[in-house]
Amino acid sequence: MVNQGTTIYPVSSVAEVLSILRNVQGVTIVAGGTELARRQTGRTLRLPSLVLPLARVPELSTVTKTERYIEFGPSVTLDAILQLGPKNLPEALHDAVRSVANPGIRALGTIGGNIAAKGHRLTTFAPLLALDARL
Numbered sequence: 632m633v634n635q636g637t638t639i640y641p642v643s644s645v646a647e648v649l650s651i652l653r654n655v656q657g658v659t660i661v662a663g664g665t666e667l668a669r670r671q672t673g674r675t676l677r678l679p680s681l682v683l684p685l686a687r688v689p690e691l692s693t694v695t696k697t698e699r700y701i702e703f704g705p706s707v708t709l710d711a712i713l714q715l716g717p718k719n720l721p722e723a724l725h726d727a728v729r730s731v732a733n734p735g736i737r738a739l740g741t742i743g744g745n746i747a748a749k750g751h752r753l754t755t756f757a758p759l760l761a762l763d764a765r766l
C-alpha cells in the first residue's frame with residue numbers, strides 16, 4: 632500500500648533514471664523493495680516520500696556473459712542469477728545467492744538492492760569482493 636504523500640516517478644529508461652537522480656533531491660531508488668520492506672516495523676508498508684522504481688527499466692535487468700566475465704545489471708533478480716545455473720557462476724556467488732531468504736524473496740530481490748542496502752553489508756557483498764568484482 633502506498634502511504635499518503637508518496638510521489639512515485641514512473642521511469643522506463645536509464646536516461647530518465649539519471650534525469651530524476653540529477654533533478655530530484657532526496658529520492659529513494661526502489662528495485663525489488665524487499666530490503667526496504669524488511670526494515671519496516673509497522674503493520675502497513677510505508678514508502679519513502681519520493682520513490683524512483685527501477686522495475687520498468689529493462690536496460691537494468693540484463694546479464695552479459697563473456698569468456699572472461701559476467702556483467703549483471705543492478706535490477707537482475709537473485710532468482711534470475713540462480714537460473715544461470717551453478718556451471719555458469721562462480722561457486723561462491725551461487726552459494727551466497729542461494730542462501731538469501733527464500734524463493735519468493737529471491738524472485739523480487741535484486742543484486743543491486745543487495746549491494747546498495749544501507750547500514751550494513753548483505754549476503755552477496757563479501758563473495759563479490761573476494762571475486763574482485765567491480766561494483
Ligand SMILES: Cc1cc2nc3c(=O)[nH]c(=O)nc-3n(C[C@H](O)[C@H](O)[C@H](O)COP(=O)(O)OP(=O)(O)OC[C@H]3O[C@@H](n4cnc5c(N)ncnc54)[C@H](O)[C@@H]3O)c2cc1C
Nearest residue numbers: 662663664665666667705732740741743744745747753754
Ligand atoms: C524475509 C526476508 C529475508 C531476507 N534475507 C536476506 C538474507 O538472508 N540475505 C540478504 O542479503 N538479504 C536478505 N533480505 C533482504 C533482501 O531481500 C535482499 O538483500 C535483496 O537482494 C534486496 O534487493 P531489493 O531489490 O529488494 O532491494 P530494495 O529493497 O529495492 O533496495 C535496498 C536498498 O538498495 C537501494 N538500491 C536498490 N537498487 C539500487 C540501485 N540500482 N542503485 C542504488 N541503490 C539501489 C535502495 O534505495 C535501498 O536503500 C531479506 C529480506 C526479507 C524480506
